Amino acid sequence: MASWVNLMETLDKYSVELQEVTKYLWKLICENLGLNSEKLASMFEDGTQGLQIKNNGRWVPIKPVPVVNIGDIIEILSNGEHKGIEHRAVVNTERERLSIAGFLSRPGPGSRCYIDVLIIGHVATRETLDKYSVVLQQVTKYLWKLICENLGLNSEKLASLFEDGTQGLRMNYYPPCPQASRVMGLTPHSDAVGLTLLIQVNDVQGLQIKNNGRWVPIKPVPGALIVNIGDIIEILSNGEYKSIEHRAVVNTERERLSIAGFHSPNMMTMIGPMPDLVKKAANYKAISNEEYIRLVVTSKLNGKNLLDHMKLKQ
Ligand SMILES: O=C(O)CCC(=O)C(=O)O
Numbered sequence: 001m002a003s004w005v006n007l008m009e010t011l012d013k014y015s016v017e018l019q020e021v022t023k024y025l026w027k028l029i030c031e032n033l034g035l036n037s038e039k040l041a042s043m044f045e046d047g048t049q050g051l052q053i054k055n056n057g058r059w060v061p062i063k064p065v066p067v068v069n070i071g072d073i074i075e076i077l078s079n080g081e082h083k084g085i086e087h088r089a090v091v092n093t094e095r096e097r098l099s100i101a102g103f104l105s106r107p108g109p110g111s112r113c114y115i116d117v118l119i120i121g122h123v124a125t126r127e128t129l130d131k132y133s134v135v136l137q138q139v140t141k142y143l144w145k146l147i148c149e150n151l152g153l154n155s156e157k158l159a160s161l162f163e164d165g166t167q168g169l170r171m172n173y174y175p176p177c178p179q180a181s182r183v184m185g186l187t188p189h190s191d192a193v194g195l196t197l198l199i200q201v202n203d204v205q206g207l208q209i210k211n212n213g214r215w216v217p218i219k220p221v222p223g224a225l226i227v228n229i230g231d232i233i234e235i236l237s238n239g240e241y242k243s244i245e246h247r248a249v250v251n252t253e254r255e256r257l258s259i260a261g262f263h264s265p266n267m268m269t270m271i272g273p274m275p276d277l278v279k280k281a282a283n284y285k286a287i288s289n290e291e292y293i294r295l296v297v298t299s300k301l302n303g304k305n306l307l308d309h310m311k312l313k314q
């Protein structure tokens, strides 16, 4: 399966194709403005630095690579947890500088919005990611069935909740760090979704899971999918399944890549214990999926703290 998404190759292609797309955009802009497009494109070949972002009150210059800025809407939706990034552009004494900003917005309910974000302007990987997304959905379907059988539920129960749900793909890139023991690639957390299917793209070890209070490294096995139980399955199963706390550490010499496929139920699903599984008492409260998402985006990524908001005191 990993051969379907060779991330290194994909990222290389992405960078080349992004340049192609940019060239195409220059052409369109120039046509619109009646300018010489060759001349404009040549100005971008080695980029001019000009963008600066504010960090701890200081202006930090950003190299001319594609930049993603968090916008004000995300700041509002996340109730200030993620801050819209203050930025400015300075001018150069000798060279002119141009930039293009792409604004990403969610194209309405549906399962493909994150994938669309990943491939904006990048037509070549649409097919690869589409294929990969479908394979992941097939694998989860099989897993829903197994989990239902384990829990003594109707075998279609979970599949019906997740069928029109949300699927998100995140590609994680961890650069090498000479002081690897002093930094964390990804802070300890459990995934707020139902199930995560993860591949460790290259053979650099980095994923660790918490078992009996100790961090256990997960060895990368080529082509293997790692299945992480997320918080939603813990809640729906009334605690029969426990979500797994995990983190990613970095390597001193080698970069590391992973792709996480997140699977959440459809928006109509109540996030609470399934009635068939409440034998004595519900261990978690039930809230709408919308409220749950609000809780997720306003909570800090910190171990399994999200579940503290959902647990009912017995
Ligand atoms: O990089 C990894 O192995 C972990 C990624 C992860 O936990 C996540 O994306 O939620």
Ligand SMILES: [Fe+2]
Pocket: 189, 190, 191, 196, 246, 260
């Ligand atoms: Fe995770």
